[in-house]
Amino acid sequence: MAKNVKKLTLANKLAKRGDLIKPTEIKSRPNRADNVRDIEDLVGVSAGAAGSSSSVFFSPVQTRKQRLLNGEAVKKTNIKMEPLSPARVAPKKFRKDDRMVTRVQMGSATVVICKVVPDAVDSPVRVDKIREEVEPQIKQEAPEDSPSFSEVQAPHPLWFNHLENIRIMRNSRTAPVDTMGCHRCADLKADSKTQRFQNLVALMLSSQTKDQTTYEAMNRLKDRGLTPLKVKEMPVTELENLLHPVSFYKNKAKYLKQTVEILTDKYGSDIPDNVKDLVALPGVGPKMAHICMAVAWNKITGIGVDVHVHRLSNRLGWVPKPTKEPEQTRVALEKWLPFSLWSEVNHLFVGFGQTICTPVKPNCGECLNKDICPSAHAETKEKRKKDR
Structure with a gap:
């Protein structure tokens, strides 16, 4: 064909x-009543x-369709009725003058409030359920206990979103600082004075050293009796062997011996309770002093800025301009970061820097801030520029 x-x-x-x-x-x-x-x-x-x-x-x-159009009555049939889900129900069309919709701006979200009609009362999609999901997000952006957060003049406008995302990522992944940090190195069975001394020793050993290495060295020292008197009587060579392989273990052994002499002579084998005297001890810097005040004395005197906090603050744009030293970063952060966050930022950033935002080849693909971070995929961008 x-x-x-x-x-x-x-x-x-x-x-x-x-x-x-x-x-x-x-x-x-069958079942036809007419002819x-x-x-x-x-x-x-x-x-x-x-x-x-x-x-x-x-x-x-x-x-049949043509005859129905010519006037034949439509036969009633028994159809099995079933409830339709909201996805299968076609939305009603309203005229512009109906004004059935009201839009309310709540923070960064826009909530649409509709007049409730009788057909929608039993619908599983309710306005009160939507509001329960939206309100917690608004509270996170502007906490009630810190009304000054909305007035913070931060270098980056999305700094609070950075912080919230880091909190979420830290809760889902354990970092070495959580189990082997300086706050975990003290002997909980010892008296409070000895615990404060051990906190200071752990901070002195942690400089440019991984938490695992510091934790193991602290365990060796505690097995020999980590008190000011024990360290004072211990030979330098023996102390060096206990500290190895901590970074710069020979210098740290010397500083530790000098610090013990000052503590026993001037502070009654205790540690100073202020930043000025702590910084005056051999081998103790501002970062160690502020963290020691928070861990040992439970006082917040400043932000403890180490290499992780220094690196992340520059990557996230939390400083007005790039800083070269951690102390510069600390001064820049304390000018605008709310005081209520000073004790939290060190622990958050250290663990985040150990797991995701690492010094070399950060895992930007796993980071929740990858879309709002100024330094996301920075290495990839630099490679593309070089390829051109």
Whole structure:
């Protein structure tokens, strides 16, 4: 058959003949109360066949749909009803002058409040459920206990979003600082004075040293008795062997011996309770002093900025301009960061810097701040520039 020849349908064939056709056999459908038949009910149709006097004749092109349009009543049928889910219900269209929708700006989110109609009362999607999900986000952006957060003049406008994302990532992943940090190195069975001394020793050993190495060295010292008197009586060579492989262990052994002499002579084998005197001790810097005041004396005197806090503050844009030294970063942060966050930022940033935002090849793909961090994929951008 040629492709351009159209196949005639049954209706076209019957229409060309022009004669009325009588059915040779009529098969009635069950459950029909009337005598109305359709052309679909005919079986074995042939032209010129004789039929019963009570037979019903049809136009060869008339169908049930056409007869319904001509005035036939629609038959009621029993249809199994089932509740429709909200996704299957077509939304109603309202005119512009109905004004059924009200938009309310709540923080950074826009909440749409609609007038409740009777059909939507039993719907699982309720405004109060949406509000329960939106309000906690608004409280996070502007905490009630810190109303000054909204007035903070931070170098980066999304600094609080950075902080919230880091909190989430720190809660989902344990870092070495959580189990082997300086606050975990003291002997909890010792008296408070000895614990304060051990906190100071752990901070002195932690400089440019991994937490695991510091923790193991502290365990060796505690096994020998880590008190000012014990360290004072211990030979330098023995102390060096206990500290190895801590970074600069020989210098730290010397500083520790000098510090013990000062503590026993001037402070009654205790440690100073202020930053000025702590910094005056050999081998103790501002970072160690502020952290020691928080851990040992439970006083917040400043932000403890180590290499991790220094690196992350520059990557996130938390400083007005790039800083070269941790002490510069500390001064820049304390000018704008709310005081209530000073004790938290060190622990958060250190663990985050140990797990995700590492010094070399940071895991930007796993970071929740990858879309709002100024330094995200910085290495990839530099490589592309070099390739050009």
